[in-house]
Amino acid sequence: GEEVAQTPKHLVRGEGQKAKLYCAPIKGHSYVFWYQQVLKNEFKFLISFQNENVFDETGMPKERFSAKCLPNSPCSLEIQATKLEDSAVYFCASSRTGGLSNQPQHFGDGTRLSIL
Amino acid sequence: AQKVTQAQTEISVVEKEDVTLDCVYETRDTTYYLFWYKQPPSGELVFLIRRNSFDEQNEISGRYSWNFQKSTSSFNFTITASQVVDSAVYFCALSEARAAGNKLTFGGGTRVLVKP
Numbered sequence: 001g002e003e004v005a006q007t008p009k010h011l012v013r014g015e016g017q018k019a020k021l022y023c024a025p026i027k028g029h030s031y032v033f034w035y036q037q038v039l040k041n042e043f044k045f046l047i048s049f050q051n052e053n054v055f056d057e058t059g060m061p062k063e064r065f066s067a068k069c070l071p072n073s074p075c076s077l078e079i080q081a082t083k084l085e086d087s088a089v090y091f092c093a094s095s096r097t098g099g100l101s102n103q104p105q106h107f108g109d110g111t112r113l114s115i116l
Numbered sequence: 117a118q119k120v121t122q123a124q125t126e127i128s129v130v131e132k133e134d135v136t137l138d139c140v141y142e143t144r145d146t147t148y149y150l151f152w153y154k155q156p157p158s159g160e161l162v163f164l165i166r167r168n169s170f171d172e173q174n175e176i177s178g179r180y181s182w183n184f185q186k187s188t189s190s191f192n193f194t195i196t197a198s199q200v201v202d203s204a205v206y207f208c209a210l211s212e213a214r215a216a217g218n219k220l221t222f223g224g225g226t227r228v229l230v231k232p
Contacts (some may be wrong), residue, residue: 031218033219033220035220041205041224041225042222042224043207043220043222045219045220045221048218048219056219059219089159091161093161093220095218103166104151104163104166105151105163105220106163107153107160107161107163108160109159109160110159110160110161112159
């Protein structure tokens with residue numbers, strides 16, 4: 001598609017439950033990124049993929065967070081045993097290339113995760 | 117480590133006034149990219165501009181203009197003759213070319229409120 005598609009738009013979970021978010025990158029884009037936006041303004045990088053391979057996972061809280069980008073499927077971000085502090089908007093972005101050409105990242109509309 | 121600082125947290129102007137948003141960055145890389153994104157009240161992130169570290173030419177796009185000064189590590193953004201629709205949070209971001217996956221480091225954002 002021509003846009004990064006994130007589903008669902010809003011997800012509500014009780015503390016301790018699992019949450020799974022999905023992202024379909026723009027067709028033809030090789031790189032996918034996940035960011036967490038808390039307190040409305042602060043962005044935190046979580047993980048990036050080049051096609052189905054993890055490229056950089058330095059931002060991932062590995063104990064409870066995991067992510068995948070499998071061929072012919074939307075990418076996913078899963079949080080096990082959610083905590084109140086996981087409440088945030090999770091943005092997915094995709095770009096055509098990385099490296100020295102560094103094309104701009106195009107963002108989806110985000111998934112608002114609310115942990116009760 | 118890379119860092120982006122947007123010192124202005126909120127700017128309020130009256131319609132038709134000009135507004136300049138400051139962005140100062142830190143990086144040890146000689147090749148890097150700078151971006152501006154707009155986040156309107158609806159929440160999505162809209163890409164505005166990308167600039168690479170070798171191109172210090174200023175750019176104008178309609179009512180938007182950008183001033184990149186490598187000597188002061190600044191990439192400032194001006195909205196000329198502001199309109200109510202410009203009300204949004206604006207984010208400056210940095211990506212280092214050598215960083216795996218070219219993740220974005222965002223500033224804290226500047227909220228612009230344009231009053232009619």
